[in-house]
Structure formats: structure tokens, C-alpha cells
Amino acid sequence: QVQLVEAGGGLVQPGGSLRISCAASGRVFSILAMNWYRQAPGKQRELVAAVTKGDSTSYADSVKGRFTISRVNAKNTVYLQMNSLKPEDTAVYYCNTRFGVLEFWGQGTQVTVSS
Numbered sequence: 001q002v003q004l005v006e007a008g009g010g011l012v013q014p015g016g017s018l019r020i021s022c023a024a025s026g027r028v029f030s031i032l033a034m035n036w037y038r039q040a041p042g043k044q045r046e047l048v049a050a051v052t053k054g055d056s057t058s059y060a061d062s063v064k065g066r067f068t069i070s071r072v073n074a075k076n077t078v079y080l081q082m083n084s085l086k087p088e089d090t091a092v093y094y095c096n097t098r099f100g101v102l103e104f105w106g107q108g109t110q111v112t113v114s115s
Helices: none
Strands: 003-008 010-012 018-024 033-040 046-051 058-060 069-073 077-083 091-099 102-105 109-113
Touching: 003 091, 018 033, 018 046, 018 091, 018 109, 033 077, 046 069, 046 077, 058 069
Parallel strands: 010 109
Antiparallel strands: 003 018, 018 077, 033 046, 033 091, 046 058, 069 077, 091 102, 091 109
């Protein structure tokens, strides 16, 4: 079982920056690929960024060049640094991972980009 707890969401002005984090329980974090998803009101949940156990990263086109995913295995934590934020980045951001056939989600953290 893996428990994921997100933190760091909030209100930020357009063009601003925010870093959200996801702390994972358990002793398997270092072998897990970790993902950040987001879901805006009335829209489907979408994959924003991913990092493999080997630190390879990938991003949705909409955030490429603005968002950076990273992980610190010693802290069982994955981060999403979000720069040059736009109103369309407003969403609930979820941490996600899979372990075998099991899939785990955090409770989500709200990010609102508004002036």
C-alpha cells in the first residue's frame, strides 16, 4: 500500500510560480514512477508530468518549458515546480503512482491562477 499526500497548492497571479509536493509512504518509493495529473472543472483528468525511477521526465505539451517534475528519494517526495503560470493551469493537481496492478492517488491540491 502506498499513501500519497500532496501539499503546496494555493492562489497565484498569472505569470507567477508555485511548487507543489507529494510525500509517499512506504519503502518502495525509489522504484516507483511518479506522475502529476490535473483536473479542471468540467474537464477530464490529464497527465501533466511524469518521472521514472531513473529520473527520466516527460511533460504534456501544454506545460513543457514551464513545469519541472523532480524527485528526492531520500525524502520519498516528488515535486512539481510550476513557472509562468496561466489561468488555464487552474485545476486540482493529483499525485499518482502504480505498483504492479495497483494504482494510488493522493487527495489533490488546488492550484488557482488568477489576478
